[in-house]
Amino acid sequence: MSDLTRLTIAEARDALRKGETTSVALTEAYLSAIDGAGALNAFVHKTPEIAMDQARAADARIASGEAPALCGMPLGIKDLFCTRGVASQAASKILEGFRPEYESTVTRNLWDAGAVMLGKLNMDEFAMGSSNETSTYGNAVNPWKVDDRQLTPGGSSGGSASAVAADLCMAATGTDTGGSIRQPAAFTGIVGIKPTYGRCSRWGIVAFASSLDQAGPMTRTVRDAAIMLGAMSGHDPKDSTSADIPVPDFESMLTGDIRGKTVGIPKEYRMDGMPAEIEKLWADGSAMLKDAGAEIVEISLPHTKYALPAYYVIAPAEASSNLARYDGVRYGHRAKLGQGDGIVQMYEKTRAEGFGKEVQRRVMIGTYVLSAGFYDAYYNRARKVRALIKRDFDEVFAAGVDAILTPATPSAAFGLGEMADADPVAMYLNDVFTVTVNLAGLPGISVPAGLDQQGLPLGLQLIGQPWGEGDLLNTAHVLERAAGFVSKPEKWW
Amino acid sequence: MSIDIDTARRVAHLARIAVQEDDLPALAQELSGILTFMEQLNEVDVTGIEPMTGVTPMRLKRRADVVTDGEMQDRILANAPDAREGFFAVPKVVE
Incomplete structure (x- = not known):
């Protein structure tokens, strides 16, 4: 063959x-x-x-x-x-x-x-x-x-x-x-x-x-x-x-x-400054599902805007706890110690040498939001907002929505190194359409749906009901067939 | 909430990550930027909302409290940077 x-x-x-x-x-x-x-x-x-x-x-x-x-x-x-x-x-x-x-x-x-x-x-x-x-x-x-x-x-x-x-x-x-x-x-x-x-x-x-x-x-x-x-x-x-x-x-x-399926289009995902081609891709995807017999309805997920800040409290908090195990004792790297260094110096040097900058940043943010005096203001508040984000989805599904269609990303792939001098928060914005799904524990799928003007792939995201991966995959299958994405990268490597 | 240099030093120590004194101002600024982004959460009315503990409403499973494995000291120590006489070895912690 x-x-x-x-x-x-x-x-x-x-x-x-x-x-x-x-x-x-x-x-x-x-x-x-x-x-x-x-x-x-x-x-x-x-x-x-x-x-x-x-x-x-x-x-x-x-x-x-x-x-x-x-x-x-x-x-x-x-x-x-x-x-x-x-x-x-x-x-x-x-x-x-x-x-x-x-x-x-x-x-x-x-x-x-x-x-x-x-x-x-x-x-x-x-x-x-x-x-x-x-x-x-x-x-x-x-x-x-x-x-x-x-x-x-x-x-x-x-x-x-x-x-x-x-x-x-x-x-x-x-x-x-x-x-x-x-x-x-x-x-x-x-x-x-x-x-x-x-x-x-x-x-x-x-x-x-x-x-x-x-x-x-x-x-x-x-x-x-x-x-x-x-x-x-x-x-x-x-x-x-x-x-x-x-x-x-x-x-x-x-x-x-x-x-007979109902597909929701969440109005809060229409972000300011969204590139026109992402908006068009989204509208095209919605038309494809409609042509296939789904009913398209506008829905509201009012707490969407708070998903990213809630995520960037909760995820680093959990990470700071999970990554405490990397201490140079049981596995992996241990720093070379100086004369008189004790166990605290061993931990601190090992983790400074072993963790990269972004990991260090998130462990420290997590440590801060969990520390005495800030636990309620940041971590508990974020967990309450998370409950509200999940409730938004629960209400939409209870009202009869089977799946939700959104863009997968706010842009096509960017150049390596282009974000090097940007604020860490600018990089976090990549997750703006996907992070709600993790906070609510839902299944979500990205399906290739088209190319942008430069010729780079763009994806659409479908979000399904809990444990409804079968239905979600079926809707994604319909979208995939209708979009007919067959492009492959030209081999240069 | 902005993080000053003393707070950055304290957080780094709590996280057990050595940060050079010269790097603290930049770290404090970065952490402050991220915290400012999180301040948006203060706009949300969370009155009467319970903090979420688990995303799926399920009861954690229980199991019998019995020994199910063991006798694998060598495998547990296999990846240790310093293991001696069947133990993990670390710098002296008591005088």
């Missing part, structure tokens, strides 16, 4: 079952694509031996006739997932040399389904960033290009997005705390879904903000996202917040029929 690296999971599954190709052939094709793509800096730890072993095992399983859909599919894994015996650093210097003695539940589920690990993918340090510029491995680069500039693939799952868009893996895992799956998916013309909080186990995924973090798939098509999300999901006794509810067959729910 020609061009094995262009197949979707669904196509490869059918080809494997018919015996037209093998997982070994697919895996070899991807390993060679990865070797030729150093310029993208997407894969930061390659695992070719593991990949070939898993591919051979997958071929044997497929030959036996009892293979799940994901069997034999070569995947990339975000560096945030602990993978046994393989470097798992969360793109941080402080975890240099760390090789977990255990496997995250999500990756364990993927290997049990027969998937193949090609390696670990670049990301923002501890998933804190929107441009993949805070990584200890250096920037991941977007395969899309319109001039001499190198563009960001977005963040924090930037390596995952770059690798899937550049055909370096069939699909990848991502994680999303404030938009870290959906924003990079939009910047690279791929699909990314953050499921309902609790759908995927967080066990073995390096924690950033535990009440917001969720893993999800990043894929070329909505169908692939449905297949892979099914394999990643499920109850896990090791994560007390993982939901003990059945995982439906998401793929079988892609009927392409959304007649």
